Amino acid sequence: MSVVTLRVNGATYEVDIDESTPLLYVLRNDLGLQGPRFGCGLAQCGACTVIVDRVAMRSCVIPASQVRGEITTLEGLSNDGQLDPLQQAWIDEQVPQCGYCQNGQIMTAKALLDRNPNPSDAEIREGMEGALCRCMTYYRIQKAIKRVARGATAAAHGGDGDAESSAVSVTVAAIAGEATE
Ligand code: FES
Numbered sequence: 317m318s319v320v321t322l323r324v325n326g327a328t329y330e331v332d333i334d335e336s337t338p339l340l341y342v343l344r345n346d347l348g349l350q351g352p353r354f355g356c357g358l359a360q361c362g363a364c365t366v367i368v369d370r371v372a373m374r375s376c377v378i379p380a381s382q383v384r385g386e387i388t389t390l391e392g393l394s395n396d397g398q399l400d401p402l403q404q405a406w407i408d409e410q411v412p413q414c415g416y417c418q419n420g421q422i423m424t425a426k427a428l429l430d431r432n433p434n435p436s437d438a439e440i441r442e443g444m445e446g447a448l449c450r451c452m453t454y455y456r457i458q459k460a461i462k463r464v465a466r467g468a469t470a471a472a473h474g475g476d477g478d479a480e481s482s483a484v485s486v487t488v489a490a491i492a493g494e495a496t497e
């Protein structure tokens with residue numbers, strides 16, 4: 317066991333853990349952050365994705381003791397209760413079905429948009445590769461990403477983006493990173 321210091325969502329934590337403990341376990345079990353999910357545990361599905369210094373990473377296979385830099389989880393996207401535009405787009409497009417994969421989808425999309433604010437369809441498919449959804453929500457994921465990209469582009473040109481708003485009938489828990497299990 318050793319004491320490891322982590323920077324997560326703007327706060328500093330010290331945890332006493334085995335050096336091989338995956339970051340995902342520390343986030344969920346020690347810090348109570350339930351946004352990242354356990355899916356495969358093998359870096360194959362993306363459910364556990366977090367962002368480390370703007371790069372999407374699979375937290376199920378990274379030992380927490382080896383992480384350097386600022387970790388952002390789904391909970392860290394919102395600011396004072398204000399959802400990130402990407403989370404809002406997820407609601408507007410009613411993306412989730414069962415919701416289990418959605419942490420990985422949103423965090424992967426966030427990293428994609430941070431490095432490429434206006435991706436093409438091909439760039440979205442490439443950037444989202446490996447974030448698996450057994451409910452096949454891929455089309456709505458692509459629409460949500462494009463909604464954010466359109467908004468950012470319109471804002472850069474003085475517009476107000478896409479003002480269209482859909483009735484919300486899906487739970488926002490999986491989108492905002494609230495604990496559901
Ligand atoms: S749980 Fe980490 S990639 Fe599947």
Ligand code: FES
Pocket residue numbers: 412413414415416417418448449450451452453
């Ligand atoms: S919404 Fe069910 S696995 Fe993606």
